[in-house]
Amino acid sequence: MGEGEGLAAPQPALPAGAGQDVGRSCILVSIAGKNVMLDCGMHMGFNDDRRFPDFSYITRNGRLTDFLDCVIISHFHLDHCGALPYFSEMVGYDGPIYMTHPTQAICPILLEDYRKVAVDKKGEANFFTSQMIKDCMKKVVAVHLHQTVQVDDELEIKAYYAGHVLGAAMFQIRVGAESVVYTGDYNMTPDRHLGAAWIDKCRPNLLITESTYATTIRDSKRCRERDFLKKVHETVERGGKVLIPVFALGRAQELCILLETFWERMNLKAPIYFSTGLTEKANHYYKLFITWTNQKIRKTFVQRNMFEFKHIKAFDRAFADNPGPMVVFATPGMLHAGQSLQIFRKWAGNEKNMVIMPGYCVQGTVGHKILSGQRKLEMEGRQLLEVKMQVEYMSFSAHADAKGIMQLVRQAEPESVLLVHGEAKKMEFLKQKIEQEFRVTCYMPANGETVTLPTSPCIPVGISLGLLKREMVQGLLPDAKKPRLLHGTLIMKDSVSAWGVISEEWVRGLLRSLTCSCPTELPAGILRAGPQGAGPGRAPAALHLPRAPARHAQGAGDCHACLQPPEEVGTGPALSGPGGRGVSRQGRGSHHASPQRPEGPLRAAPSGWLRDRGVHPHPGCGPLRGPWHQGAAGLLDLPGRRAGELPHRPAQEGCAPGPQRRQLTARRPPCPLPKWRDLSFRSRTMSVPWVSLVDVEPTAGHSLHPWGQDHSGTSPRVAIFS
Template identity: 80%
Template sequence: MPELKVTPLGAGQDVGRSCILLTMGGKNIMLDCGMHMGYNDERRFPDFSYITDGSLSPFIDCVIISHFHLDHCGALPFMSEMVGYTGPIYMTHPTKAIAPILLEDMRKVSVEKKGEQNFFTSQMIKDCMKKVIAVTLHQSVMVDNDIEIKAYYAGHVLGAAMFWIKVGSQSVVYTGDYNMTPDRHLGAAWIDKCKPDLLISESTYATTIRDSKRCREKDFLKKVHECVDRGGKVLIPVFALGRAQELCILLETYWERMNLKAPIYFALGLTEKANNYYKMFITWTNQKIRKTFVQRNMFDFKHIKAFDRQFIDNPGPMVVFATPGMLHAGLSLQIFKKWAPNENNMIIMPGFCVQGTVGHKILNGAKVVEFENRQVVEVKMAVEYMSFSAHADAKGIMQLIQHCEPMNVMLVHGEAAKMEFLKEKIQQEFNIKCYNPANGETSVITTPVKIPIDVSLSLLKAEAKKFSSLPPDPKRRRTLHGVLVMKDNNVCLMDVDDACKEAGINRHVVRFSSTVHLNDSGPSLATAHKLHGFMKDKLPQWSVTFSEGEISVESVLVKVEGDDDENKNVYVSWTNQDEDLGSYIFNLLNTMSQ
């Protein structure tokens, strides 16, 4: 039986640095190439030495990136330019447009702010992006003669895609991050019933069933409004693209409706540029935005202005969106340090934070945060977690499984304990195997094979004709019988006569005939009719036909001869292929005559 091998180098029972190695049909495919935000050492990147110590090119046939979040593409320039990989990298057009900006952003924070050494350079990001081949949704792309890939809409962020991968008879779907409910700017993930051998699904919210989105939004707006009313400052750490745009739309409409005056700022000059990407890739957003974009572009914000560092110390209320989203570096962290000691202020974490980041610490209730330079910050501000992160919840994951009907499921990109729970549930509900390997652990999945062979149309048609001539019987099996001709690398199934012709040999037909004497007065035709009824009775699974005085079943012929007197000669004749049937009928008639 052929096998599929899957080894997570990252995202195995973990969130961060998604990187999954997939081996199928002798091809090695890397799914995502992310970095871990929680680490500053070599654990930041996947351990490529697992594959080899040198260049990866001979060992990896292609790399597929699901979306632009750094925990899915952050290690790409490191892998291609520093470890060494010259093969193709696939991603969607929006991902290709946005990923290099986020990479550059992250590089600047790491190198210029934190002074990290041995990091990839701007040029490396550019060189890496040159290896990228952009794909459109549902387009079937042949990576080489054997690997075929196809992208499906995943919702999660602009340009996020799930990938269906096929090599030979095996197929795998890798979801990346996805969202099964449409939100303010994106649609819901969608996949057809592609029945892959394996579905590799994220499971960030494996145990969460989220309440209605409206309630969460109302809650969020209420909290922001209250804080601003008491003169507090609201910090919302976000990634430049994705959730940020959704929250901006939300606040913009609320400010408009409530006629609020407190300023809203969006940090980084990226705002306008980022929103431009949304305008240009409007076909990737949801129905509503697409329909109205000509009249009013949702991404032209009236109330939201660009932020300047000097505003940090401004008095009075304000709302600030700042990057990065997990408070691990950059401006959001800088603002946090200033605002955290004031209980009037509030921080809203709208997304998941990986372990090791400041975001993760304060969400877990840390009242004091210590930094590398021994700086200590007291956290008196209100800390709120709002799950706006567009991941599928448990219900959504189950829905996706139902839609695409996989033979096996593998959970990645989640926490081990939560995965266990969902794994149980999947195995119970769908009765399919579910895997959740840890990083570096290989899961081997055997897949059934179906061998495609050519068949002559006349053979199929003869079978169909025969089948439809029989009275309908739901229990009757359809049988296909033919001869496989293997000649000059061509393999074709055909009926025996065509096969002999094709092979250039003569078939030799062996026939047996025997006679039974039967005591039955009356015309021989009447006897034949009797026999026909009798045989039909005895051979319910067979088609027993009667024409011109002869009864036939398959190649077995039964003929009645004789005058109207008592004695009749019943000839039974059959070919060697129907020996069992022929001798059975002969014996039947023989017994009858005695």
Template identity: 30%
Template sequence: MNLRVTILGGGREVGRSAISVDVGGKKILLDYGVSFDERDRPVLPLHVRPIDLLAVMISHAHLDHIGAAPYLYITGAPKLITTRPTIDVARLLTLDFLRLNAPYVEYEMREFDRMSSNTVFIEYGKKVEVDGVSAEFFNAGHIIGSSQVYIETPSGERVLYTGDFNTTQTWTLKQADHAPVEVTTLIVESTYGARNHPPRGKMEERLVSIVEETVDRGGVVLIPAFSVGRSQEVITLLYARAPYLDIYVDGLSRDITEIYLTHKEFLRDPALFTRVVESVNFVVDSSMRKKIVKKPCVIVASAGMLKGGPSLYYLKRLHDNPRNSIILVSYQAVNSNGHRVLEGGQLPELNIGPVKARLEWIDLSSHTSRDDTIKYISQYKSSLRRIIIVHGDYEEASVLASGVREVLGEDVEIHIPATGEEIVVEE
């Protein structure tokens, strides 16, 4: 058995996920994403020649997994395999990405559209065959259409790539599937390789009670949330637990919610989500924005880290009044506005003085935690020969590795490759 896996991005880092797996002279590319440097400029994964690719398989629509893929369509036209919602969500995220980064990106929507027209859509649990390589996607529970990708190479290797995954069921998505296959090589993410999340139910209760208290005292609740996944999760949770609330959705969150609705068969409870969308209000213009900040209500708006978008507008309007609440529910990268406001209670360079509103951070992660990742990996114990840990900084990945080692013993190889590293197995 021969296996050659090259980490083109996402090795000991979160961002620009890109992994190439050799299959009889050609390569399968698992994800091709971007990351951002400290000045917020896009950073690409390592290069791969489109002509060498048998196929590109994309786990989900986040830009750290698909944002670099259109580059492959400047000079090439490789076949791309993914789910339908992935392309639709990625299209909106790419429009936004190009609007903000056009001078630093060498492709345009034309390349994205070429990519779409070379895409073969796949459903969970249905096999596709690409030149002798069999592939199957399984639900990853992370965002709509997110998938774990399973491939069987001609040499007999059975590789499962988790992508970003969540083994906890949420209001919008079922938990990640246990893929019913005999995996020999598992490529697993490690965003939370060293940490566990607080119990989900408790976090949800806290969110609902802060929202209710705020609205009862006549205040406005601002929930800055990632446009894909977190926004839809928050509105569904609030509708299910407190259906009488007056909820508004603004920015990219609103557009993505519409896409969620068009692919509701990928959601845990399509009927519930339809009712949610019917009951919330979409903010359509600035006059509506000005009106809603004056009455008790809940506003869910992108961007989740307060990097821009309407959430910044609302922050400026609402931070000054102690009756209001601002609840951050997304991951806050160090140095993001969200992180800085939580640490220091103000953002002077944006003219946001001391925040007098109640300010909270609630963990509603869409990535699996350390203990759950270990539990998930051990399901493949009987066939597993090696684990490749990606999509996490070195510290997170090493703590995960030591936990896995305790459960699986010495028989399994564990790799934490850096970007650029190659794992070659000759048996």
């Protein structure tokens, strides 16, 4: 997101990889002038330059470090980190690289393992060396979950738990009031060794989410596990061999725990093998980062290590030719290289055998070809391989399905959504579902396509705890499922004079700018103000409450009849108050049983009329007394006064106007200075009157000053007083 003027600020996002594709994940985001690269992966379906993202989008801007502020890696899978050494050491990026501690530990091992297979064994082009991997990892800055990391004075990032694999994280990138959330790969369903992804209701301007399974809704986990065990058992019983291609860490441990439990229960004797060395590595890292696993693993780890298997042994290459049944877990998971491809070539010709693909395979890999129905494959050296073994796809993927993606969008409440890491046709379907259900704009750019988004200014808000206490006393108990309205005074920046007194011009301006309308039923914790000119296409301002106050009591607040100016001085239309009462244009004493929906803005009342009702807006005339009340949507029960003064006692029906009210107020002693809590104010248009609001803090002299004594007004804020 970049800075802009007027209504919106631009927010460019560009996929250099994973745009309408799965593989070589790499998304460039510009937020308020800060440029961030999200992931730097390779495509497992290519062996040439196409395996890497197109870095020309950023290298054309001169030195990379001058352009990019940081790189963020979501997890250790090669389609998200495989191009990192090449980008760092060959392309020339030497800035900070952020990832979690488990990713930092496991990433170099998988990169070196890939390099050995691709270069030393297959003779492919060497894009980076072992030393480059080491030099690249020296630039890594490891982060903890929920730790806010300050990249520079303005840019900060925060990691959230993503499930998927050990150490996988979603990242929130924030610059001032603008933010982007990047999910990487995530799983909203807990499995046998990891928990479910979680993020708080952060309401980012943009949510960038994977969409690998955009159209899939998986059946129950129990059914999938039962089918998997049944297939394996039947194949072993008839003397066949079962190959399960997996990646080193993640899904492999999930299925190993499942088979270990089943073999123990059924007392089966057929051997189960795991790729050499991976069992030891898995044990080491799961023990080292035990806090990243689920609760069951953490509880039992001291008494029994769930990853020390009785029935699963290390695999030797010579075992592939042994007669009789066996089950083998081999890497990598897409059959594009390595031990899993070697075993597949040996066993493919026997119809007794079976290969079970437990996860997604990208186009171009052997795994994708056999799942598409190909039974004659052209291998290296133009050798033709006929596949007679049974091929099964059983989704144990650690990616979120369509239901999980929708759940995350609902949880984060973004303004816009951008889909990456998925197939175009499936993305289109999910895009329509998101737009229909959440009423937000959804994008699905291809690689190289830039998306520029408008953003809304977000304004911090302070609220007096005294106001909330009053709401608790006078209103009902808080109920998150019911709509509420907050009652207080919005103090604008321009309304405070050099002497700290609210100006008469501000009072008149507020009367002119407010649109009279009945309070609307709103979601819990949101207060909306209806400014003049708000209408179709111009959403009103909104206050988002983290802990919403109680609902206002029936009939509480000041009597509208007492405060409504007489017809002859020129009033606006009828008012509607917190108790649902309407007030006629004739004003005094004429209440309606049901609220009316008036039209047009209020007219300004003469200052003499305000003064007669105890309101003293002029400097030197004393505090702003005598509650004045306007029935604008979201602005109800507004006791106009200086900060630090005790609020007026709510008037009842038919209360006496004017002097009696003023006398009652004058006898009340000043209350202690209120304490504060934070809220969030978001306006979707720059033309509403209170976009330039400032926090106003009460001081010992009961005068108003901008929050933190900052009189420049460069940081818009607002204060609400009880």
